[in-house]
Amino acid sequence: MSKLPTSNELLTWIRENPRDASKRDVARAFNIKGADRIELKRMLKELTEKGLITKERKHLRDPNQLPPVSVLRVLGPDANGDLFAEPAQWEGEGEPPRVHLSLRPGEPALGEGDRILARTAVSAEDPALYSARLIRRIGTGPRKLVGIFRAGAEGGRIVPIDKKSDREWQVAPGETHGARDGELVEAEQSGPKNRLGLPRAAITERLGNPGAPKAVSLIAIYEHGLPDAFPDEVLEEAAAAQPVPLGKRTDLRHLPLITIDPADARDHDDAICAIPTPTGFTLWVAIADVAAYVTPGSALNREARIRGNSTYFPDRVVPMLPEALSADLCSLHEGEDRPCIAVEMHITKDGTKTGHTFHRALMRCPAALAYEEAQAAVDGTPNARTQPFLEDVLTPLFAAYRALAAARERRQPLNLDLPERQIVLSDDGHVTSVNFKERLDAHKLVEEFMVLANVAAAETLEQKQRPVMYRVHEEPSPEKLDALRETAQASGLSFAKGQVLKTKHLNALLDAAAGLEEAELINLSVLRSMTQAYYAPENFGHFGLHLQRYAHFTSPIRRYADLLVHRALITAHGWGDDGLSEHDIENLAATGELISQAERRSMIAERDTTDRYLAAYLADRTGSEFAGRVSGIAKFGLFVKLSETGADGLVPLSTLGNEYWHYDRDSQTLMGSDSGLTIALGTPALVRLKEADGLTGGLIFEMLELDGKSLPTGSTRSRGKPQKRKLARSRAKSRKISRKAGRK
Known part of the structure; x- marks a missing residue:
């Protein structure tokens, strides 16, 4: 007769061998045979009844421990941005254990509430914590x-406010x-469709009156999950911050480092000045030293990493940092001593950078100017604020800009000309006007200084072999270039195929189109052919700027990527113990992905808010006629961008006459089956506004004229393929064959 194990020995073995815990495995482990198996079965049943073990598919396990393969529910990231989950079902005592998820490159991004199948193991560092690797996602x-x-x-x-x-x-x-009734609410799906065929939802929060002043940006904040309220510990850290003394910093308070920003700016990241030299200029770019206040491991740092960046709406800002820092201690206010990280750059008279040096310093801004003020001063109409700085500060700045502009022309970055809309609100939150911002040399001056400083930061960190959070912009895909080529050819312009693409080729196309309709x-x-820029610790260059290396350094108040670059510079120069932490370095790739997602989230929220404001602005003009151009083609209709406001609206396909319209995805055209009329991107259009919904931002147009002509009514809704398209394709094929034969 074999020796039977005690209950404690059985429990210990089952916990240590969760993968091999069937009754047969237990018997084999303790060498139990014959009639003793009956006693073993009784002991296991007793342990199960007591809740000490549980049975799943003929396997035994401790209910207070997770099985090696578990179904988990994603909880979302914590304050450090680390992803956690919990078991979908928990039968153990107390709270369910937390499970840290480690995602490999290429695995799908997981959101809060997703259900996953994962391999789990007890953490070596903390027995109360589990780690997990994703097997597959089994539900969102x-x-x-x-x-x-x-x-x-x-x-x-x-009634959803999403126009889609x-x-x-x-x-x-x-x-x-x-x-x-009529309140704006936040809700989440609560079950399958009901008998009426509608999906079911449960309201989770009441957001108030949707018609209240400035409710438009509030809708975007909730719709896109922007974190707009700071935790108490974050506010407490910001409130406790104190001004930074000179100490071992370089004293730059003698330099005329002025800020040039929008007139309504509340925070000032950067200050600049230019000093003429016999060979060119010495340029100074001083950036707020946010790293002195937002340190690794702090609550401020955790919150900034989650937010990723500030989000800007016409009526408010959702900042990355609390106002005590963003609008006060970190902001380079006029007449106040402020800590900064400054780069001293030397350029020749033709704008070539010959060297640069970084300093951790203390500065004092003598003047905080608006773009319009600075521009007016150098154009000959200075005011009382700009007159004292015209000769010694502004004139050298604009002279240095002309040198940098010459270098830019040689470099040939992508030169898009897309005017930026400015929505002007009244005090009660209503749109009073929609303008297109004027592009001044003062704007370009600041941009060129910032680009040069960003390049210097990336170069220094590479030279000192320190981690870099690059701003990456890869070249367009072949598919997007083919679509661009189709559009160019339809507009009577050429865009060569088969060449190694450079920005100068795209600029040649833009120059050829300049002045044309x-x-x-x-x-x-x-712009649509470009890939999305992102943050990463690997350098793949910046295609749009035509730069081999590029890192964001100049806006740490509103971008977390810039703060990491500042920390890397602090570590590289040995300026203090508030540089890059081990956690920063180990999680640089994950942080890059996190803040890239946050940036895209902010861009979508800002765009949706603009659409809603524009729709609200046009709501009183329903029935009016507007000129515009076709800006998008889809199976269900076409989009028209209005020349007056830049607003986009839909012309449903069902309203385009009586004929059937054939949609060509490759060429982005619609062709009438009877008339052969082709509607392409850029076609001039006259439309009538039928609907404008300020809550969704949706605009519905009725097409009146295309390219100055009324739409053909068409006699049928035939689905026959248009003969003109066949003829055009045949001719194009013949020309292609002729060209090929000629080359041979």
């Missing part, structure tokens, strides 16, 4: 939405969260 988290609640006899419905959504959501009586279309098409 509950969908969240923002909309208008409409009360009904049995709960109510939510064409269906309402049903809310059960017990899931209204006390919302009133198709100029805006070509600029938009070139």
Whole structure:
């Protein structure tokens, strides 16, 4: 007769061997045979009844421990940006364990509420913590939405404010969260469709009156999950911050480092000055030393990393840092001593940089100017603020800019000409006007100084072999270039194929379109062909700027990437113990992905807010006629961009006469089956505004004229292929064969 193990020995073995814990495995491990198996079975049943072990598919395990393969529910990132999850089902005592998720490159991004299958193991550092590797995602988290609640006899419905959504959501009586009819609410999906075919949702938060002043940006904040409220510990750290003394810093308070910003700017990241030399200029760019206040491991740092960047709306800013820092201690205010990291750069008279040096310093800004003020001064109309700085500060600055502009011309970065819209609001939050911002030399001056400083930062960190958070912009894909080529050819312009693409080739196309009716279309098409820029510790160059290396250094108040570059410079120069931490270095790739996602989230939120403001502005002009151009083609219709405001609206395909329209995705055209009329990107259009929804930002147009002509009515809705297109393709093929034969 074999010796039976004790209950404690059984429990210990099952915990240590979760993968091999069937009854047969237990018997084999303790060499239990014959009639003793009956006693073993009784002991295991007793342990199961006591809740000390549980049985899953003939395997035994400790219910207070996770099995090696578990179904987990993603909780989302913590304050450090690390991703955590919890078991989807937990039968153990106390709270379910936290599981740290480590995602490999190429694995899908996971969101809060997603269900995953993962391999789990107890953390070597903390027995109460598990680590996990993703096997596969088996379900996404509950969908969240923002909309208008409409009360009904049995709960109510939510009308989404997302213009891409064409269906309402049903809310059960017990899931209204006390919302009133007409209120703006946040909700999440609560189950499958009901008997009426509508998806079900539960209201999680009441956001108030959707028509309230400045509610437009509030909608974007909730819709895109922007963190707009700082935790108490973050506010406490910011409030406790004190001014930084000179100490061992370089004293630059004698330099005329002025700031040039928008007139309504509240924070000032950068200050500049230029000093003429016999061979050119010495340029100084001083950037707020945010790293002195936002240190590794602090609550301020954790929150800044999660936010990634500040988000700007027409009526408010969702800042990366609390106002005590962003608008005060870190901001380079006029007449105040401020810590900075400054780069001293030497350029020749033709704008070539010959050397640079970084300093951790203390500065004092003698003047905080607006772009318009600085420009007016050098154009001959200085005011009382700019007159004292005209000769010794502004004149050398603009002279240095002309040198940098000459270097830029030689470098040939991408030279897009896309005017920026400016939405002007009244005090009560209503749109009073929509303007296009004037592009001044003062804007370009500051940009060129910042680009040069960013390049210097990347060069220094590479030379000192320190980690760099690069700003990466890869070249366009062949597919996008083919689409651009189609658009250029349709506009009567040429864009050669088969060459090694450089920005100068795109600039040649833009220059050829300048002054033509198709100029805006070509600029938009070139922009759409570009890849999305992102942050990464690997350098793949910056295609748009035509630079081999580039790092964001100049805006640490509003971008976390810049703060990391500052820390790297601090470490590289041995300026203090507030440089890059081990955690920063180990998680540089993950941080790059996190802040790149945050940047895209902010861009979408800002764009949606602009669309809503424009729709609200045009709502009173329903029925009016507007001139514009076709800006987009889709199966369901075409988009027209208005010349007056830059607003985009949809012309549904069903309203374009009586004929059938054939959609060509490659050439981005619509062709009438009867008339053969081709609608392409950039075609001039006259439209009538039929609908304008300020809540969704949606505009619906009726097409009146295309290229100065009325639309053909068409006699049928035939789906026959248009003969003109066949003929055109045949001719194009013949020309291609002829050219090929000629080359041979």
